[in-house]
Amino acid sequence: MKLLYARTSPYVRKVMVVAHETGQAEAIERVPVIATPTERNPETARHNPLGKVPTLITGDGTALFDSRVICEYLDVRSSGPRLFPEGEARWDALTRHALADGLLDAALLLRYERVMRPTPARWDAWEAGQIAKIGGALDRMEATLTRDAGEVDIGTVAAGCALGYLDFRFPDLAWRTGRPAATAWYAAFSQRPSMVRTTPDAAST
Incomplete structure (x- = not known):
């Protein structure tokens, strides 16, 4: 998996906290990109038409966004305790x-x-x-x-x-x-x- 990210984004941080808590941080390759609200980054927009981070690219090339979707995706993949409870x-x-x-x-x-x-x-x-x-x-x-x-x-x-x-x-x-x-x-x-x-x-x- 690849994560398009900006170092200071709190949404990226949330994704990475979930990745660490579920034991998947090492499986994510982090790709730094520049993201601003006034200029679209072509690399990011190629995967996410909104041009935002975080964007997760899965092993089969599927792009997932935004942070809420990525967090739930990582939780579903986790074999340990779930961060999205049931009921x-x-x-x-x-x-x-x-x-x-x-x-x-x-x-x-x-x-x-x-x-x-x-x-x-x-x-x-x-x-x-x-x-x-x-x-x-x-x-x-x-x-x-x-x-x-x-x-x-x-x-x-x-x-x-x-x-x-x-x-x-x-x-x-x-x-x-x-x-x-x-x-x-x-x-x-x-x-x-x-x-x-x-x-x-x-x-x-």
Whole structure:
């Protein structure tokens, strides 16, 4: 398998955390590509018409995207414990997964606004709207991240990667303030080997 990836993408990190947790990281060849919202990378677009990372190319040449699809594909291939539970627990895990991805969607839009948009064209109301979404997602996480940090499913993996991205790109948002449960949970969860190996500055990412 080949993974088209960008080192700092939190969605790529989520895929690689799942790969480590399911024992498949060594089976994935990582191919770095440049991905921006303003320029389509021809190599990426050849496999994924959206031009986004992560894109996984399977052994038979099939291209899978986006991160949600890739994570579930890796989970189905796993012979060990499953990160996508069955039964009623599945809907809870998928909802927490969607919450974390929604936080990341808002965070990426905020970063593009701050870093890529020319200063005269920046829209304060747009930035405030994304920050409000991030804050709402964090408040829901504070209410739901009460489980033991040793419990791993796709919802906790996504939450860990989302909180890690806030640390990486948005220390000014101080997401820990007023959120002791999420703070304690992340302090423990971020020490998992899969999380340590996939930090943006880790050599294995």
